[in-house]
Structure formats: structure tokens, C-alpha cells
Amino acid sequence: MNAYQRVMNRLRGEAVDRPPNFNIMMTFAAHYIGQPLSHYYQDYRVLGDANLAVQAAFDLDLVQTISDPYREAADFGATIIFPEDDLPLCPQPLLAEPSDLGRLKYVDPHSGRRMSDRIAAVRYLRERVGGEVPIMGWVEGALAEAADLRGVSALLLDLYDRPEWVRELLEVCVEVEIAFARAQIEAGADIIGLGDAIASQIAPDMYREFALPYEQRIFAAVHEMGALARLHICGNTTRILPYLPQSGADIIDIEWMVDLKRAAEVFGEYPATCGNFDPVAVLLQATPDEVREAVHKCLQVGGARHFSAASCEVPSGTPPANLRAHAEALRAHGGWVH
Structure with a gap:
């Protein structure tokens, strides 16, 4: 059974040889092939090669084009700084003042330098593993993109002070995100x-x-084009768990501070849960045996369609032995469903 078959069977509730491994890798992937982060963020070939390498090395059941939250923001016109080997920075929000919204225009993902680079990454991966390993594209949620353009603190105040202005901003953002998702699916993405x-x-x-x-x-547009949808909300989503399935996502990531058993009970048979052991305390800092134990605990309570993963990005510096332990735990578990 290849990775593509494993993922599709899991979502259909059909037999699999083992649960899918859906770890998110970005900084770890870049450093695994000896590349600085600035190259990973700006060159689709580096991103593609890094993801192919970690997928093969650690039995991942996807290759992915997730990198940083500033692709859309950059193409809207925000200034993004790329340190040689560190996270990108946006020194000044594009919408520093509410009046700046009038200058914000729709941007075609194919014409934006950074969005088109991700589209090229999807195509690059499709040429190499299409049909064998699911390819996951990525977009920002409209509210997340609004925060990228406005700044988090300012946007949180705007929700109270000028909600109609926020809705106007969200309309611009959601149209670009839908177009970006469609472009990635057209290029070969199986999942957004x-x-x-x-x-x-x-x-x-x-x-x-x-x-x-x-x-x-966004997810309705993804499904219209025949792709799957994965929702990732960093942080404690306990208060909004009942609403997450209403998003239309097929797979929903659950962070480590959320009760995974409760999430599985709230979601029912569908969508699938994904997560939720701590990427730092477990993957980065624990022993291989402790990783195996954490993986097993999640599989016990995550539901019949559970996807195994750390609850957020695999940190750079994670011991490869711990990632191998994760893969070994899934093989040992086999297709058994709790």
C-alpha cells in the first residue's frame, strides 16, 4: 500500500496497513538537506527536494509546500525580509492604517512571485511522486491573512472597533485564498x-x-475541484471544537493542549483528527521510547480515522532517531483501530 492509497483509505474508513504519518516539516526539512531557510522559502526546488528527502527518510505519507505565512502578504505588496537562516520578517504591516485598505487590490496567484513559487513547488512534486504520495498545498485562512496584512494586535482591536472594515478586508483576502488554492490544485495538489x-x-x-x-x-472551492482539505489552527482550540467540523475540513489538526479524546468524540466519524503529541516536549526533547508511547496514546483515543502527527511543526534540531521511532510505532501498530 503506497502513501496515497493509505491516506485515501483512512479517510474512507477502509483498511490500511498502518495509520498515516502526517507530520508537518518546514525548518527541519530545510536543515535536513543542508539548506538555509532563506533558500527553502524562496526556491521551490529547494523546498521540493527537502520534502522529498524527509518523506523518504521518515515514512511520511505526504509531501508538502507549507513554508511560511507571508507568501500572499508579499504578493499583496508587504515588505518581507529573509535572513539567511532564520524565519522571515515583516517589519511593517502593509495596512498600517485603516485607510490603507483602499489600496489593497486582488492579486493573481500566478503573477505573484511568492505564490507562483509555491504553485511551481506543487508541480515539481507532482512530477516526482504524483499518484504515489499525496501532495499538500497550503493557503492562509482569510482571518490569518488579514492579521498578516494588518498586524495581529491591530486586527484584534479592529474586530471590536471597526468590524465592517474587517469584513471588507476579509472579502479581499478570501478571494485571493480561493484562487491560490485552485491554482495549486490545478498544478497537482491533492490536499490543501x-x-x-x-x-x-x-x-x-x-x-x-x-x-x-x-x-x-475556501474549503467548498477545494472540494469543488476534487481535493481534500486540512485545517490547522495553532493554539488551544478547545472552546471552538464543536464548530471546527463545520469548516468542511476532511482532516483537522489538534494541538497538544487540547483533549484529543474529546475532539474525537465531538467530531464523530468525520472529519479525521490529526495530532496531537507535543512537538517540543515529545519529538524534540523526549527519548525514542517516549515518542513511541506518545504515538500509541494518541492512536488509542484519536478515533478510527486518526492521522498521526506532532500537533504542530517538527522543530529544527529534532533527533532523527525520534522521527524514526514515530514511524516504527506506526508500523508496529499496523491497521488496528481502537
């Missing part, structure tokens, strides 16, 4: 991941008003 980290920082009623409807629109 959506990051909406800011959604864990707002009240449930605000999530339902300012995040959920836009996640729904």
Missing part, C-alpha cells in the same frame, strides 16, 4: 492545508463570524 492560527485567539462567537464562514468558502 489552511492555516488560521489567529482563530485560537478570539472568542467562539467571533470565530463563527470572522473565521468560520471564510474557511467554509
